[in-house]
Amino acid sequence: MRLQDVGEISIIESVRRRSRYLNNVVIGIGDDAAAVTWKNGWLQLLTTDLLVEGVHFLRDRISMRDLGYKSLAVNLSDIAAMGGIPRYALVSLGLPGDLKTAGLREFYEGMYELADAYSVDIVGGDLSSSPFIIINLALTGEVEESQILRQDRAQVGDLVAVTGALGGSAAGLATLLTPELSLPSETIERVLAFHDRPHPRLREGRILAKSGMVNAAKDISDGLGKECITIAQSSRKGVIIWADRLPIITETKQVAERMKVDSLDFALNGGEDYELLFTFSAANLQQLKELTREENMDFTVIGEIVAEDLCYQIVDSEGQHRPLKAKGYNHFQ
């Protein structure tokens, strides 16, 4: 058996099953970040993300500045998904010898732009030569033990909601891969910005954590459908997504129309939106709406948590149910 025969999810599951914790690990392998005991009611969060040229990005389709920005953004998003405050970053780079030193400078400038905005310190790293660009960031954060957001506590009767709007990053990727679409340049610019410079929802993660009303949360790195299933599965529940409620970015609809595909597919399976996906008791809807409005934060209800035996479903605008699939990017398949 080879990795490509079993696929990413099964590999991670086998690693998770064999994991064992000797110290004060509150959340281990599987959630957006690990959480370990720290001090006075606070947990430390630990997360890492590996970006590989040719898999996660194409060198001639993203500026080094945006690459630096995005490398940190995807890690910050993991801390946001736990409701935490980011702190310290370690940056490992594998770089080809023929890369321009100016490119590396721009990479760090892009990363520091975001690091400074969120008071993150880049305290160390490692550097290696490599045939192509490899970027690995590890990031610490902190969150109150009583307020941490985790993926595995969704309850039957919860509503499922997302911050912002979906499908921007996938539409951006589509314009990169099919430049012959000849879309208006403003449309391309806007969807590319979602793809290259995702906005980590740290502020929203903190608001949700402090609300005390959120039962489960994740960031949308791998596609909404896959993340919904992960929340449901790890909570031992089912989930129903209402397709016509999904907030889809206007320009994404334009790209989808030009490509003659369903924009729902971008929103559901595209991935890399880095919005927050979260669940809370339907009884708290009004209260959460008021609280978030005061904080100038938007969210959209897109579905509900149901009993485990109802599995994972999506309901279209005609009321037709079909199975929700984890179609987000799956390494090795």
Added chain:
Amino acid sequence: MRLQDVGEISIIESVRRRSRYLNNVVIGIGDDAAAVTWKNGWLQLLTTDLLVEGVHFLRDRISMRDLGYKSLAVNLSDIAAMGGIPRYALVSLGLPGDLKTAGLREFYEGMYELADAYSVDIVGGDLSSSPFIIINLALTGEVEESQILRQDRAQVGDLVAVTGALGGSAAGLATLLTPELSLPSETIERVLAFHDRPHPRLREGRILAKSGMVNAAKDISDGLGKECITIAQSSRKGVIIWADRLPIITETKQVAERMKVDSLDFALNGGEDYELLFTFSAANLQQLKELTREENMDFTVIGEIVAEDLCYQIVDSEGQHRPLKAKGYNHFQ
């Protein structure tokens, strides 16, 4: 200008110069690990290491089990160099789809062998497809603020010492790269063990930290010469190494003899020995000897810290001085 035109040291130096710290960073970019304020007189240590197939290892020359072991060992060695206790690891893997699942299992078994021995928890990670194997570990640790070992506090009049013996890993690599040497299999096995399964000097790091006598320390990942220069340079001192005092592994001498090279070169420039290099006041030599003997720990004095204007020198057995060069592995050159 390209990275290969400026070299690793200059790249790291430019990154370090532009770094800025907003939070409680005690040691930032440059030492074996970063140190940030933790709790009640303790600092948290943060370190990361990237291993790239074809650069750090060859897939057909190391078992997946040893690769897992070594990936953690090199990170543990960074914590040892700071006098710390290791805690939590994040493991990022880029893997080719045709890799056998059994290979990945062996990789984790090798890593857990060492993780269990030192009570390290593997709490998370990331997984990506990749054309070749990429391994990045990030590791946290902790150390008493008053006892941390750092590279930049060497004093004039300090003696320079190392744990264990040198040149094992480099000789192991040499037997891999020149199999036609036809050495006794026990010799090959022994030097390969140094190369594939380095022993992180965590116990020794703690003894040295607690002694309160060590002024500066590093682990020998890049070659003794380069590490001595780093200690001297970051402490704004000079260093003199006494060539005939270097403890060289017996089998390394055999390999060097067969290859008709000077075994001193393996010991001085080979790298990946993962022994500890440290300095302490000559006045404390007897006391440190007694203390370490009680703990069943060995070390060898190999040189002295001198004034900065004496630069970096090595003295051979005839008393001839020549400049000490940072010949350890230099990425991009």
